[in-house]
Amino acid sequence: MLASLKLPKATLSKEHNEFRLEVRSFLEEEIKKGSFHPSVDSWMGGYSIEFSRKLGEKGWIGMTLPKEYGGQERTSIERYVLIEELLAYGAPVAAHWFADRQTGPLLLKYGTESQKNRFLPKISKGECFFSIGLSEPNAGSDLASLKTRATKVEGGWLLNGSKIWSSGAHLSHYMLTLCRTEEQKENNKHAGLSQLIVDLSAEGVSIRPIKYLSGENHFNEVFFEDAFIPEDHLVGEEGNGWVQSMQELAFERSGPERILSTYPLIEEVYQDLLTNNDFEGMKKLVPIISELISLRQMSLSVAQLLEDGEDVNIAAAIVKDMGTRFEKNVAEEIRLIVNQKPSQFSSNQIARLISESILHSPGFTLRGGTTEILRGIIAKGMNK
Ligand SMILES: Cc1cc2nc3c(=O)[nH]c(=O)nc-3n(C[C@H](O)[C@H](O)[C@H](O)COP(=O)(O)OP(=O)(O)OC[C@H]3O[C@@H](n4cnc5c(N)ncnc54)[C@H](O)[C@@H]3O)c2cc1C
Structure with missing residues (x-):
């Protein structure tokens, strides 16, 4: 029995949804200005110093950090909403990703006062990147x-x-x-x-x-x-x-990036099927979307547990195992729906995104802990 597994239902408030719309409208505007083209796996491959600085100016990097260190003192659920939108739009967030996700929180917890003063404000401005x-x-x-x-x-x-x-x-x-x-x-x-x-x-x-x-x-x-x-x-x-x-890894495993790496492809195909009134194609897309909705709810629950200061080791391992297998399978399943030859250099957005998904996906189930290692963690949890 998984005694240690708790996944409380997390719900988003009206304020969260308003914030989501604010992020969306910023991203739509940026796409219109040509500041980025949506790409798959943009938290690993989408690098733009200018874009990171723009997010920094908006207070959207290090947003959970205390104000005295350049943060916004916002909740990790608000950060979750922001990250979901950035990834869903395939925005170029790789430059500041690790500093925002884990180095900042780690320095806040363990750093000296001088390290916090020196690094955290620069991280929050999108001017200091860590690997x-x-x-x-x-x-x-x-x-x-x-x-x-x-x-x-x-x-x-x-x-x-x-x-x-x-x-x-x-x-x-x-x-x-x-x-x-x-x-x-x-x-x-x-x-x-x-x-x-x-x-x-x-x-x-x-x-x-x-x-x-x-x-x-x-x-x-x-x-x-x-x-x-x-x-x-x-x-x-x-x-x-x-x-x-090990505490740093807890920030890593259950976030939206373990589910949404290939989401820009799903969105593009969905819009294409809609435009072409392709209901047969749409039916085939439904299982992908329903799986995504379940995984998203699980990942959100882990974010809520983290916010409440709970131990998420096992829950995060389950979300990462299931989430990364899902995002890896997306390209293969979508190839059965659309008639596009994958090509990295194609001007057709779907062909390009399928190709990016195939070429990036081998790493999804390795980075941040392999599937086998995660299953070891889950198995040990079942014995507790
Ligand atoms: C895209 C990408 C980005 C990465 N970025 C970073 C980064 O920024 N910084 C960083 O430090 N690392 C990074 N990594 C490394 C990643 O964390 C490691 O690849 C991962 O931890 C596995 O280690 P390994 O590659 O040495 O494989 P190994 O540990 O050699 O494993 C090889 C295979 O054996 C299996 N295996 C190993 N031990 C066991 C066991 N006890 N039981 C069952 N099976 C086992 C593994 O599951 C795997 O299938 C990245 C990896 C990828 C793919």
Whole structure:
């Protein structure tokens, strides 16, 4: 029995719906101005400094942070509404994504006063971008066996090692890097890990792109060779990095981005079927839309639990497992409805979005924890 699973029904208020309309009208206006073309997986691939700055000016980055650090003190449900709309419109939000979603909240919880004053206002303005430095060549699912090592020196650390699959590192200012600050103990792999803020332009840091199937560069290998990290770049307590990183992952797993990566394709096909009065096609789209509605309700429930300060570990794993399989299947199912040959370079929007969906989707069930790992978490929860 899943004793730990709670999914209370979350409902959105009139104010939430008004806010949604405000976001929509801003996005419609931006599309009209030509500031972006909707794309699939825009939280990973849609990079625009100008667009991030515009969102920053509107108070739509770091919006849950306290006002004294540049935030708006809005709720995580309001943020949820904003994110849903940004993703549904395929808006270019990749530049600030990680800083907004996880580094900001993490620094708020564990950062020193000086780190909060230094980084949070810039994050909220869309002027400071972070990438996530967790995975290493031999430490992905088994993250605690990572080897990147920081050695204490006068005034800080010397960092040596490498990270892999680091999304957006080539476009970010900093990487929040999980590394070993003490030798690994045989009986406790999780001890002796710490989180350091690494300036990606510092001497001793180099970045090498890894190409997607589409040929685009979204993620990277990042190498550290005696990179000096000042001591005030330690986040939280030395040795507490594992606990902190696991909390960071809680912000990652159940958000709308685990369901909506391919939504712009669904919307485009829906509009096309409607315009052409294609009711047969519409019938085939119905199961996709109903699955989406159920997943969205589950994801919203997890957002409500997070807002209430509840433990969402198992619920978030279920939403991510089901949500990422759904968003991955969308392209295959839609190919059976529309008669379009996928093409990255087509002027036909549906052909382009199907192609983007196919080329991006292999990563959906890997990033943020693989399906098998999530199912391990769920299985352990069933035994409680
Ligand atoms: C698009 C994308 C973006 C990413 N961005 C980032 C990023 O910004 N920063 C970052 O740090 N990382 C990032 N990652 C890395 C991601 O977190 C890892 O790919 C993931 O954790 C899996 O690790 P791995 O690739 O080393 O695979 P492995 O851990 O080697 O796993 C390989 C296969 O074995 C299975 N497996 C492994 N262990 C077990 C087990 N115990 N039981 C059952 N099956 C198991 C896995 O499920 C998987 O199918 C990104 C990945 C992708 C695809």
